[in-house]
Amino acid sequence: MSDRRKALRYRSRILQSEDERRPETHPLTWRLHDDGRVVNLEDYRAQEGYEALEAVLKGDPKAVIAAMKEANVRGRGGAGFSAGLKWSLTLQGGDMPRGYLVCNADEMEPGTFKDRLVMEQQPHLLIEGMIIGAYANNSKMGYIFLRGEYVECAHVLNQALAEAREAGWLGTDIAGSGFDFDIVLHSGAGRYICGEETALISSLEGKRANPRAKPPFPGQSGAWGKPTVVNNVETLCNVPAVMLKGSDWYQQLSGDRTDDGGTKLYGVSGPVQRPGLWELPMGTTGQEILELAGGVRNGRKLKAWLPGGASTGFLIPEHLELPLDFDTVGKEGSRLGTGLLTVVTEDQSMVSVMRNLEQFFARESCGWCTPCRDGLPWVVKLLQALECGEGEEGDIEMLAKLAKDNGPGLTFCAHAPGAAMPLETALKHFRHEFEQGIRHPRRAAHADPIPVGEI
CATH class of the missing domain: 1.20.1440.230 (NADH-ubiquinone oxidoreductase 51kDa subunit, iron-sulphur binding domain)
Structure with a gap:
């Protein structure tokens, strides 16, 4: 392996040891290796891999949608919309043509790097989640719309897709079920706007990445005019565990912290001791996450923080005790977004x-x-x-x-x-x-210069 690949994998490691991660409490990360090695098909199969898919393919696709709604799996890409509800609105059945399932892996939100972790180190979790989602939504083809700069992710995903096809998890008659489905990896040209689902679809079709008017929503008329489901990487990675262990188990992962179920890949970037990622119960507070990151670096004091990427509203230190879930953060005038905190210190303008x-x-x-x-x-x-x-x-x-x-x-x-x-x-x-930046303010003869700190 090249030094470059080693460096890429090191930077995307989760800051929890294998002893801290367990299948019953860390559905997204318990299989990860501490040294950052890819969880290949053999490793994944030895640890409950594709067992959820095998069970799902024997049942009714509508049961998958019902389980997702009961588990209250909310979109982890930023919007927080119920994945089960979104799937229930996808046109299917009767004379409706089979549509598409698209994984939004663009991840261009500044300060966000959670999806990269999963794709680089545990690609089969995403693939299994996509196949289950396709079965539930009667999709004939899947696309992973990947940020163009994620070269290492592309390499790992293509290898995993080849493994899955060879083992019969992709292609025709998957596991003898009669269900046909395959996945294509599509690398984008590197535009933030492609994180918006209709702009992503336009780009996937080979057009300029402009958003589209809604309605019609993608679930009715999306890619190439067919019913299309678009979900974030982390959202789809929750699907296998929900289907294998049940919606009640998933809801209980967050305990009494919040009504939102499951865990979340939380993270911190900025001037802290240990920038990185942790899989934690949904509703974990900003204070707990900041403590896991070792606090602010070099004795500096926290001035403000973004709870989930650059497109969320600034919160201040008094908000650190709030549970980081979709509704609570929304009431404070911000959004949970991607759940990755960006720290701003007192010496920054x-x-x-x-x-x-x-x-x-x-x-x-x-x-x-x-x-x-x-x-x-x-x-x-x-x-x-x-x-x-x-x-x-x-x-x-x-x-x-x-x-x-x-x-x-x-x-x-x-x-x-x-x-x-x-x-x-x-x-x-x-x-x-x-x-302070006004040249001639009404109430002062001279304005103090603004300290331009680290940004």
């Missing part, structure tokens, strides 16, 4: 942090609608002026207006609202830092 984030969102806009195409570059220009201490009176009010104009329901897709949320919450909690 929130204006600089926001300028950095908004530059990313402005660059990644597909340009399809005016508020996003024109509004986000305007936001960047205002932030650049404030960062340099050259802002004007009214700039902060204009930032607030632009954030509102890019809010939910006012743009074609969720890209612009995702860019607006961190800006709105940064202005809410740290407006004084933005005010």
Whole structure:
């Protein structure tokens, strides 16, 4: 193995030992090797691999959807929509053509690297989850839409797909069930907008990655006009354990922390002692995760944190005791998103942090609608002026207006609202830092320069 591959695998290792991970408590990671080796087909089969699929293929596809709804498996890609409910809305049966199941493995959200762990080290868990999902949704073909930069993931997944085909888990008449299904790996060109499911479908079809109007939803008319289910990597990886051990078991994994069932791949990035990933019960608090990461590095103090990637709203230290589930975080004006925390310390300028984030969102806009195409570059220009201490009176009010104009329901897709949320919450909690960037504020003859910290 090359040094490059060793380095890639090391960086995506989960920060829990094999002794800490058990099948009854860690359905996503208990098979992983501490040294980062890939769990190949032989290893996977020896540890309950494809047993859920064998059982499912003997039963009614509707039972799979019912179990997913009862387990309350919510989408782990950021939206938190019930996977079982989404599957129940997919048109199938009668004269309906067989459709497609697409795995969203684009993972372009800044600060997020959880799906990479599973794909690099445990590809057969994803493959089994996709086959079960395809059986439930009467899909004839599956696609893994992979972020183009994930070269190591592509290598591992292609090997695993070949193993699965040779063993009869993909192709015609899977396990003698009469069900036909195969999976193709598709590497994207590297666009953040492809994380939006309809833009992903457009790109998969060979078109420009622009989002589509809904309705019709992909479950009714998706890829090539056929019923299409799009789920995140982590969401699909939950499926085999739910089908093998039951919805009640899955619900109990989170204990009394939350009504959301199961576990979550939580993580931390930024200036902490141990950036990385942990599989923890859904509803684990931000404080617990930060402690697992060893706390903030070099005695610095926490100023703010994003709970689930760059498109979520900033929370402050007093929010660390909240359970990180979809509904609780939503009530605080943010979103759980991908569940990977990004830490901001007291020596970092929130204006600089926001300028950095908004530059990313402005660059990644597909340009399809005016508020996003024109509004986000305007936001960047205002932030650049404030960062340099050259802002004007009214700039902060204009930032607030632009954030509102890019809010939910006012743009074609969720890209612009995702860019607006961190800006709105940064202005809410740290407006004084933005005010320091105004060149001639009304109440002061001179404004202090903004400290440009690590971003």
